[in-house]
Amino acid sequence: MGKPEAPFAYHGLDRIFHEKARLGIVSSLIGHADGLAFSDLKSLCDLTDGNLSRHLQVLQEAGYVDIEKGFDGKRPCTRCRLSARGRVRFSEYLGVLEQVLRKAASSSKKDTGSVRDVLQPG
Amino acid sequence: MQSETMEPALRDVDLALSEVANIRAQLAASTRFLGLAPESNLLMGILAFVVAAAQSFQVQDHVGFIAVWAGTIVACSAVAVLAAVSRARRLHGRMAGAMLGLALQKGLPFGVAAVVITWAICRFSIESAWMLPGLWQILLGLLGFSVLSNLPREIAWVAGWYFCCGTVVLALAGQAGTVSPWMMGIPFAVGQTAVAVILLRANREGSGCG
Numbered sequence: 001m002g003k004p005e006a007p008f009a010y011h012g013l014d015r016i017f018h019e020k021a022r023l024g025i026v027s028s029l030i031g032h033a034d035g036l037a038f039s040d041l042k043s044l045c046d047l048t049d050g051n052l053s054r055h056l057q058v059l060q061e062a063g064y065v066d067i068e069k070g071f072d073g074k075r076p077c078t079r080c081r082l083s084a085r086g087r088v089r090f091s092e093y094l095g096v097l098e099q100v101l102r103k104a105a106s107s108s109k110k111d112t113g114s115v116r117d118v119l120q121p122g
Numbered sequence: 123m124q125s126e127t128m129e130p131a132l133r134d135v136d137l138a139l140s141e142v143a144n145i146r147a148q149l150a151a152s153t154r155f156l157g158l159a160p161e162s163n164l165l166m167g168i169l170a171f172v173v174a175a176a177q178s179f180q181v182q183d184h185v186g187f188i189a190v191w192a193g194t195i196v197a198c199s200a201v202a203v204l205a206a207v208s209r210a211r212r213l214h215g216r217m218a219g220a221m222l223g224l225a226l227q228k229g230l231p232f233g234v235a236a237v238v239i240t241w242a243i244c245r246f247s248i249e250s251a252w253m254l255p256g257l258w259q260i261l262l263g264l265l266g267f268s269v270l271s272n273l274p275r276e277i278a279w280v281a282g283w284y285f286c287c288g289t290v291v292l293a294l295a296g297q298a299g300t301v302s303p304w305m306m307g308i309p310f311a312v313g314q315t316a317v318a319v320i321l322l323r324a325n326r327e328g329s330g331c332g
Contacts (some may be wrong), residue, residue, distance in 0.1 A: 033152045033153075069279045086219065088214065091149060091215070091216045094142055094145060097145075099138050101135050102139065104135050105135040105136065105139070
Protein backbone atom coordinates (compact mmCIF):
# COMPACT_ATOMS: atom_id res chain seq x y z
CA MET A 1 0.00 0.00 0.00
CA GLY A 2 1.08 3.67 -0.16
CA LYS A 3 3.05 5.66 2.37
CA PRO A 4 1.19 6.61 5.56
CA GLU A 5 0.55 10.04 4.07
CA ALA A 6 -0.84 8.49 0.86
CA PRO A 7 -2.90 5.49 2.01
CA PHE A 8 -4.97 5.47 -1.18
CA ALA A 9 -2.04 5.47 -3.60
CA TYR A 10 -2.29 1.64 -4.02
CA HIS A 11 1.15 1.34 -5.58
CA GLY A 12 0.89 -2.44 -5.36
CA LEU A 13 -1.93 -2.62 -7.92
CA ASP A 14 0.22 -3.72 -10.82
CA ARG A 15 -1.12 -2.01 -13.96
CA ILE A 16 -0.19 -5.03 -16.01
CA PHE A 17 -2.75 -7.09 -14.13
CA HIS A 18 -5.09 -4.21 -13.41
CA GLU A 19 -6.61 -4.10 -16.88
CA LYS A 20 -9.89 -5.79 -17.66
CA ALA A 21 -8.75 -8.03 -20.52
CA ARG A 22 -5.44 -9.01 -18.91
CA LEU A 23 -7.16 -9.67 -15.58
CA GLY A 24 -9.49 -12.00 -17.44
CA ILE A 25 -6.57 -13.74 -19.19
CA VAL A 26 -4.64 -14.27 -15.96
CA SER A 27 -7.76 -15.40 -14.09
CA SER A 28 -8.38 -17.96 -16.83
CA LEU A 29 -4.84 -19.27 -16.61
CA ILE A 30 -4.53 -19.69 -12.85
CA GLY A 31 -6.60 -22.85 -12.71
CA HIS A 32 -4.69 -24.53 -15.51
CA ALA A 33 -1.23 -25.70 -14.49
CA ASP A 34 -0.45 -26.82 -18.06
CA GLY A 35 -1.73 -23.60 -19.54
CA LEU A 36 -4.41 -22.99 -22.13
CA ALA A 37 -4.41 -22.99 -25.90
CA PHE A 38 -4.69 -19.59 -27.60
CA SER A 39 -8.08 -20.54 -29.00
CA ASP A 40 -9.40 -21.52 -25.57
CA LEU A 41 -8.24 -18.24 -24.08
CA LYS A 42 -9.90 -16.34 -26.89
CA SER A 43 -13.23 -18.02 -26.13
CA LEU A 44 -12.97 -17.70 -22.36
CA CYS A 45 -12.03 -14.01 -22.45
CA ASP A 46 -14.15 -13.01 -25.46
CA LEU A 47 -11.26 -11.30 -27.23
CA THR A 48 -10.28 -11.02 -30.88
CA ASP A 49 -7.04 -12.58 -32.13
CA GLY A 50 -5.33 -9.20 -32.29
CA ASN A 51 -6.48 -8.07 -28.85
CA LEU A 52 -5.49 -11.32 -27.19
CA SER A 53 -2.09 -11.32 -28.90
CA ARG A 54 -1.43 -7.76 -27.78
CA HIS A 55 -2.34 -8.44 -24.17
CA LEU A 56 -0.36 -11.68 -24.11
CA GLN A 57 2.65 -9.81 -25.43
CA VAL A 58 2.38 -7.33 -22.55
CA LEU A 59 2.16 -10.18 -20.04
CA GLN A 60 5.02 -12.05 -21.68
CA GLU A 61 7.29 -8.99 -21.73
CA ALA A 62 6.63 -8.54 -18.01
CA GLY A 63 7.65 -12.16 -17.48
CA TYR A 64 4.23 -13.16 -16.18
CA VAL A 65 3.24 -15.53 -18.96
CA ASP A 66 5.18 -18.16 -20.92
CA ILE A 67 4.08 -18.78 -24.47
CA GLU A 68 4.97 -22.03 -26.19
CA LYS A 69 4.45 -22.58 -29.88
CA GLY A 70 4.12 -26.17 -30.89
CA PHE A 71 1.99 -28.53 -32.88
CA ASP A 72 -1.17 -30.39 -32.10
CA GLY A 73 -0.72 -33.18 -34.61
CA LYS A 74 -0.03 -31.27 -37.81
CA ARG A 75 -1.81 -28.13 -36.67
CA PRO A 76 0.25 -25.32 -35.12
CA CYS A 77 -0.79 -24.65 -31.55
CA THR A 78 0.15 -21.83 -29.20
CA ARG A 79 -0.07 -22.57 -25.50
CA CYS A 80 0.01 -19.92 -22.77
CA ARG A 81 0.87 -20.56 -19.15
CA LEU A 82 1.38 -18.41 -16.08
CA SER A 83 5.05 -18.30 -15.16
CA ALA A 84 6.29 -18.81 -11.61
CA ARG A 85 6.99 -15.06 -11.41
CA GLY A 86 3.53 -14.36 -12.75
CA ARG A 87 1.95 -16.48 -10.04
CA VAL A 88 3.85 -14.76 -7.25
CA ARG A 89 3.17 -11.28 -8.62
CA PHE A 90 -0.51 -12.06 -9.17
CA SER A 91 -0.76 -13.27 -5.59
CA GLU A 92 0.73 -9.94 -4.48
CA TYR A 93 -1.75 -8.08 -6.68
CA LEU A 94 -4.64 -10.02 -5.10
CA GLY A 95 -3.31 -9.04 -1.69
CA VAL A 96 -3.47 -5.35 -2.53
CA LEU A 97 -6.91 -5.80 -4.06
CA GLU A 98 -8.10 -7.38 -0.82
CA GLN A 99 -6.75 -4.43 1.14
CA VAL A 100 -8.65 -2.05 -1.13
CA LEU A 101 -11.88 -4.01 -0.67
CA ARG A 102 -11.46 -4.32 3.10
CA LYS A 103 -10.83 -0.59 3.38
CA ALA A 104 -13.94 0.07 1.31
CA ALA A 105 -15.98 -2.34 3.45
CA SER A 106 -14.69 -0.77 6.66
CA SER A 107 -15.45 2.76 5.46
CA SER A 108 -18.92 1.72 4.26
CA LYS A 109 -19.74 0.08 7.62
CA LYS A 110 -18.70 3.21 9.51
CA ASP A 111 -20.84 5.38 7.23
CA THR A 112 -23.82 2.98 7.55
CA GLY A 113 -23.46 3.04 11.33
CA SER A 114 -23.39 6.84 11.37
CA VAL A 115 -26.50 7.06 9.19
CA ARG A 116 -28.33 4.46 11.34
CA ASP A 117 -27.48 6.43 14.50
CA VAL A 118 -28.99 9.54 12.94
CA LEU A 119 -32.12 7.76 11.65
CA GLN A 120 -32.74 5.71 14.82
CA PRO A 121 -31.47 7.70 17.80
CA GLY A 122 -31.29 5.78 21.08
CA MET B 123 -32.27 6.17 2.10
CA GLN B 124 -28.51 6.27 2.20
CA SER B 125 -28.37 3.21 4.50
CA GLU B 126 -30.60 1.29 2.07
CA THR B 127 -28.09 1.77 -0.74
CA MET B 128 -25.08 1.09 1.46
CA GLU B 129 -26.06 -2.39 2.61
CA PRO B 130 -26.22 -3.87 -0.94
CA ALA B 131 -22.87 -2.15 -1.55
CA LEU B 132 -21.45 -3.85 1.55
CA ARG B 133 -22.76 -7.17 0.30
CA ASP B 134 -21.05 -6.53 -3.05
CA VAL B 135 -17.77 -5.82 -1.29
CA ASP B 136 -18.10 -8.96 0.82
CA LEU B 137 -18.90 -10.94 -2.32
CA ALA B 138 -15.85 -9.48 -4.05
CA LEU B 139 -13.65 -10.39 -1.07
CA SER B 140 -14.99 -13.91 -1.16
CA GLU B 141 -14.27 -14.16 -4.88
CA VAL B 142 -10.72 -12.92 -4.39
CA ALA B 143 -10.25 -15.58 -1.70
CA ASN B 144 -11.52 -18.22 -4.16
CA ILE B 145 -9.09 -17.02 -6.80
CA ARG B 146 -6.25 -17.24 -4.25
CA ALA B 147 -7.26 -20.80 -3.42
CA GLN B 148 -7.33 -21.73 -7.14
CA LEU B 149 -3.93 -20.14 -7.62
CA ALA B 150 -2.42 -22.13 -4.75
CA ALA B 151 -4.08 -25.37 -5.87
CA SER B 152 -2.57 -25.16 -9.36
CA THR B 153 0.89 -23.92 -8.40
CA ARG B 154 3.74 -26.35 -8.23
CA PHE B 155 5.05 -26.65 -4.68
CA LEU B 156 8.72 -25.69 -4.68
CA GLY B 157 9.37 -26.67 -1.07
CA LEU B 158 10.71 -30.13 -1.88
CA ALA B 159 14.49 -30.10 -2.15
CA PRO B 160 16.21 -32.63 -4.45
CA GLU B 161 19.19 -32.79 -2.08
CA SER B 162 17.22 -33.70 1.02
CA ASN B 163 15.28 -36.39 -0.86
CA LEU B 164 18.51 -37.91 -2.13
CA LEU B 165 19.86 -37.91 1.43
CA MET B 166 16.71 -39.69 2.61
CA GLY B 167 17.27 -42.38 0.01
CA ILE B 168 20.88 -42.82 1.06
CA LEU B 169 19.91 -42.88 4.73
CA ALA B 170 17.31 -45.57 4.10
CA PHE B 171 19.94 -47.72 2.40
CA VAL B 172 22.45 -47.18 5.22
CA VAL B 173 19.91 -47.97 7.94
CA ALA B 174 18.85 -51.14 6.11
CA ALA B 175 22.47 -52.21 5.70
CA ALA B 176 23.23 -51.56 9.38
CA GLN B 177 20.08 -53.34 10.51
CA SER B 178 20.82 -56.37 8.36
CA PHE B 179 23.83 -57.12 10.55
CA GLN B 180 21.73 -57.08 13.74
CA VAL B 181 19.13 -59.43 15.10
CA GLN B 182 16.12 -57.41 16.15
CA ASP B 183 12.63 -58.19 17.26
CA HIS B 184 9.62 -56.48 15.71
CA VAL B 185 9.58 -53.70 18.28
CA GLY B 186 13.23 -52.87 17.66
CA PHE B 187 12.73 -53.00 13.89
CA ILE B 188 9.71 -50.70 13.99
CA ALA B 189 11.39 -48.32 16.44
CA VAL B 190 14.43 -47.87 14.18
CA TRP B 191 12.38 -47.24 11.05
CA ALA B 192 9.80 -45.08 12.79
CA GLY B 193 12.64 -42.97 14.15
CA THR B 194 14.25 -42.77 10.70
CA ILE B 195 10.96 -41.69 9.09
CA VAL B 196 10.31 -39.09 11.80
CA ALA B 197 13.83 -37.68 11.42
CA CYS B 198 13.51 -37.53 7.62
CA SER B 199 10.08 -35.92 7.88
CA ALA B 200 11.38 -33.28 10.28
CA VAL B 201 14.23 -32.41 7.92
CA ALA B 202 11.84 -32.32 4.96
CA VAL B 203 9.42 -30.01 6.78
CA LEU B 204 12.15 -27.59 7.86
CA ALA B 205 13.58 -27.52 4.33
CA ALA B 206 10.09 -27.05 2.87
CA VAL B 207 9.33 -24.05 5.08
CA SER B 208 12.66 -22.42 4.28
CA ARG B 209 12.44 -23.06 0.54
CA ALA B 210 8.78 -22.06 0.30
CA ARG B 211 9.47 -18.70 1.96
CA ARG B 212 12.37 -18.09 -0.39
CA LEU B 213 10.82 -19.31 -3.63
CA HIS B 214 7.08 -18.71 -3.26
CA GLY B 215 7.30 -15.22 -1.79
CA ARG B 216 3.90 -13.95 -0.74
CA MET B 217 2.34 -17.29 -1.69
CA ALA B 218 4.47 -19.24 0.80
CA GLY B 219 1.79 -19.29 3.48
CA ALA B 220 -0.89 -20.55 1.12
CA MET B 221 1.39 -23.19 -0.40
CA LEU B 222 2.58 -24.48 2.97
CA GLY B 223 -0.99 -24.52 4.22
CA LEU B 224 -2.05 -26.57 1.23
CA ALA B 225 0.87 -28.99 1.71
CA LEU B 226 -0.08 -29.40 5.35
CA GLN B 227 -3.74 -29.90 4.48
CA LYS B 228 -2.86 -32.68 2.02
CA GLY B 229 -0.03 -34.33 3.95
CA LEU B 230 -1.26 -34.22 7.53
CA PRO B 231 -4.06 -36.82 7.20
CA PHE B 232 -1.57 -39.37 5.88
CA GLY B 233 0.90 -38.56 8.63
CA VAL B 234 -1.78 -38.90 11.29
CA ALA B 235 -2.98 -42.18 9.74
CA ALA B 236 0.55 -43.58 9.80
CA VAL B 237 1.03 -42.61 13.45
CA VAL B 238 -2.34 -43.97 14.54
CA ILE B 239 -1.92 -47.27 12.67
CA THR B 240 1.58 -47.73 14.07
CA TRP B 241 0.45 -46.95 17.61
CA ALA B 242 -2.60 -49.22 17.39
CA ILE B 243 -0.65 -52.19 16.05
CA CYS B 244 2.25 -51.77 18.48
CA ARG B 245 -0.11 -51.25 21.41
CA PHE B 246 -2.73 -53.91 20.76
CA SER B 247 -1.35 -56.35 18.22
CA ILE B 248 2.43 -56.36 18.20
CA GLU B 249 2.43 -59.76 16.52
CA SER B 250 1.01 -57.97 13.46
CA ALA B 251 3.87 -55.45 13.32
CA TRP B 252 5.13 -57.18 10.15
CA MET B 253 2.33 -55.31 8.35
CA LEU B 254 3.70 -51.86 9.14
CA PRO B 255 6.42 -51.49 6.46
CA GLY B 256 3.91 -52.40 3.76
CA LEU B 257 1.22 -50.14 5.17
CA TRP B 258 3.62 -47.20 5.50
CA GLN B 259 4.64 -47.53 1.87
CA ILE B 260 1.04 -47.81 0.67
CA LEU B 261 0.17 -44.64 2.62
CA LEU B 262 3.16 -42.88 1.08
CA GLY B 263 2.03 -43.94 -2.37
CA LEU B 264 -1.47 -42.59 -1.72
CA LEU B 265 0.03 -39.33 -0.45
CA GLY B 266 2.03 -39.05 -3.67
CA PHE B 267 -1.11 -39.45 -5.80
CA SER B 268 -2.98 -36.88 -3.71
CA VAL B 269 -0.39 -34.14 -4.24
CA LEU B 270 0.16 -34.69 -7.97
CA SER B 271 -1.48 -31.41 -8.94
CA ASN B 272 1.25 -29.53 -7.06
CA LEU B 273 4.27 -31.58 -8.14
CA PRO B 274 5.88 -32.61 -11.43
CA ARG B 275 3.74 -35.24 -13.15
CA GLU B 276 6.52 -37.83 -13.04
CA ILE B 277 5.97 -38.11 -9.28
CA ALA B 278 3.03 -40.35 -10.21
CA TRP B 279 5.58 -43.06 -11.06
CA VAL B 280 7.14 -42.80 -7.61
CA ALA B 281 3.71 -42.88 -5.98
CA GLY B 282 2.95 -46.00 -7.98
CA TRP B 283 6.32 -47.46 -7.00
CA TYR B 284 5.59 -47.03 -3.29
CA PHE B 285 2.07 -48.38 -3.66
CA CYS B 286 3.28 -51.51 -5.48
CA CYS B 287 6.24 -52.00 -3.13
CA GLY B 288 3.93 -51.68 -0.14
CA THR B 289 1.66 -54.35 -1.55
CA VAL B 290 4.55 -56.69 -2.35
CA VAL B 291 6.14 -56.13 1.06
CA LEU B 292 2.82 -56.88 2.76
CA ALA B 293 2.56 -60.13 0.83
CA LEU B 294 6.17 -61.19 1.43
CA ALA B 295 6.13 -60.25 5.12
CA GLY B 296 2.80 -62.00 5.53
CA GLN B 297 4.17 -65.19 4.04
CA ALA B 298 7.39 -65.07 6.05
CA GLY B 299 5.73 -63.78 9.22
CA THR B 300 8.61 -61.37 9.68
CA VAL B 301 10.23 -58.38 8.05
CA SER B 302 13.63 -57.78 6.50
CA PRO B 303 15.40 -54.39 6.64
CA TRP B 304 15.58 -54.44 2.85
CA MET B 305 11.78 -54.40 2.70
CA MET B 306 12.16 -50.78 3.77
CA GLY B 307 15.64 -50.01 2.52
CA ILE B 308 15.20 -50.82 -1.16
CA PRO B 309 11.81 -49.14 -1.77
CA PHE B 310 12.87 -45.96 0.04
CA ALA B 311 16.37 -45.82 -1.45
CA VAL B 312 14.97 -46.15 -4.98
CA GLY B 313 11.88 -44.04 -4.35
CA GLN B 314 13.54 -41.06 -2.73
CA THR B 315 16.40 -41.09 -5.25
CA ALA B 316 13.81 -41.02 -8.03
CA VAL B 317 12.07 -38.07 -6.34
CA ALA B 318 15.41 -36.23 -6.18
CA VAL B 319 16.09 -36.84 -9.89
CA ILE B 320 12.58 -35.76 -10.91
CA LEU B 321 12.77 -32.56 -8.86
CA LEU B 322 16.23 -31.76 -10.19
CA ARG B 323 15.08 -32.16 -13.80
CA ALA B 324 11.93 -30.15 -13.19
CA ASN B 325 13.89 -27.33 -11.53
CA ARG B 326 16.34 -27.20 -14.43
CA GLU B 327 13.61 -27.18 -17.05
CA GLY B 328 11.65 -24.60 -15.10
CA SER B 329 8.63 -26.70 -15.86
CA GLY B 330 5.49 -27.27 -13.90
CA CYS B 331 3.13 -24.62 -12.76
CA GLY B 332 5.15 -22.84 -10.09
